[in-house]
């Protein structure tokens with residue numbers, strides 16, 4: 001793979017034909033130390049990690065599986081919002097390169113035509129010197145068709161023929177812009193514009209108890225504001241719960 005544009009963006013690229021998980025490769029490097037941001041990208045993963053302990057199906061050559069590793073500068077609280085900003089980076093890249101209309105299902109799953117085409121797993125790592133890095137792991141199905149049985153109802157692909165290098169470069173370009181603007185939360189407007197959840201009834205589970213509510217807003221930190229039948233509102237924070245559209 002050629003990643004010349006990424007080098008122009010100051011990103012070092014590490015490419016594998018196969019690895020267990022690019023987030024794990026990134027974590028190793030984060031703990032050892034590195035200078036510029038690094039993009040780990042692979043043709044396939046044998047143990048792709050998803051959110052909430054799930055796995056991410058990563059067959060050979062039909063998807064983009066990558067992890068962007070960077071050091072936190074400034075306020076850590078701003079960097080927590082990168083998990084939502086990364087979803088905006090992916091939808092901007094898809095819109096730049098295709099005629100598709102991607103939507104974001106809170107927190108950061110990307111859907112096209114009601115099928116999940118992309119999942120994002122963000123992790124933070126602090127090394128022995130107290131330097132914190134963020135790993136933004138992105139798995140995007142480009143033209144995967146042979147999903148395992150349990151995924152066939154949920155998972156989909158972009159269904160386009162495109163260069164993985166250009167897709168990776170375009171996502172990283174948008175991600176870098178958004179990371180540089182995290183403190184002013186400019187991405188929230190675009191996040192709201194692409195939300196698949198707002199105005200819909202959702203079910204969320206906290207401590208094993210299911211709640212039904214209507215999604216009414218996204219706050220400045222990417223939290224989902226839901227309204228219950230009695231008019232009471234709750235803000236759901238990223239990473240704590242999963243939301244089902246009903």
Ligand code: BTN
Nearest residue numbers: 021023049050051119120137139
């Ligand atoms: C999810 O849908 O729950 C998140 C999936 C994240 C998958 C990507 S693929 C590249 C990176 N490496 C991993 O092991 N996971 C992320």
